[in-house]
């Protein structure tokens with residue numbers, strides 16, 4: 627099994643958390659913060675079905691709003707783009723997205739086992755293409771889509787859609803961090819936050 631902390635350190639990505647406060651906004655008033663990462667803040671909408679996600683990364687904004695974004699059972703359902711609600715200290719605008727509520731992978735579930743296998747495949751591919759520097763992740767993912775991985779067809783299609791999106795929008799894959807892979811209540815594995823911009 628790979629060591630994720632080592633992997634992320636090798637990829638030059640520290641586990642930092644977005645320092646910005648939640649901007650004042652009528653939709654967000656009194657909503658509970660349930661997640662925060664390097665580029666996003668997630669608030670519970672309170673209906674058990676949806677969340678408000680404040681995104682600062684242009685990569686995430688493209689992924690959730692582009693007409694040609696990847697869709698299907700392994701990608702999050704986006705309900706609304708509520709526009710720009712502020713600006714992050716990083717300088718990027720903060721976009722408010724309303725999307726389906728997802729859940730952390732629970733150890734021992736099929737979604738979690740599948741995610742760990744994918745992360746392992748991806749890590750091996752990254753080792754193989756490490757001489758490519760910043761292009762490593764992109765090329766590694768592309769090669770994963772070109773080879774049979776022994777995973778189900780739907781998931782293989784999702785990897786292809788993700789790889790196509792990454793090429794089209796010149797962003798990078800961010801699937802080594804298990805936090806970026808989540809699941810639905812019904813147990814489906816979802817690529818909730820699979821891209822970033824260097």
Ligand SMILES: Nc1ncnc2c1ncn2[C@@H]1O[C@H](COP(=O)(O)OP(=O)(O)O)[C@@H](O)[C@H]1O
Pocket residue numbers: 660661662663664665666667668677679683686702725726727728729730805806818819
């Ligand atoms: N759709 C969602 N539903 C519930 N929690 C979420 C959802 N998306 C993300 N989260 C939580 O918020 C955290 C940060 O989200 P993530 O998408 O990884 O943001 P970042 O762009 O900062 O990496 C995740 O680790 C996860 O716990």
Ligand SMILES: [Mg+2]
Pocket residue numbers: 663664803805806819
């Ligand atoms: Mg993330």
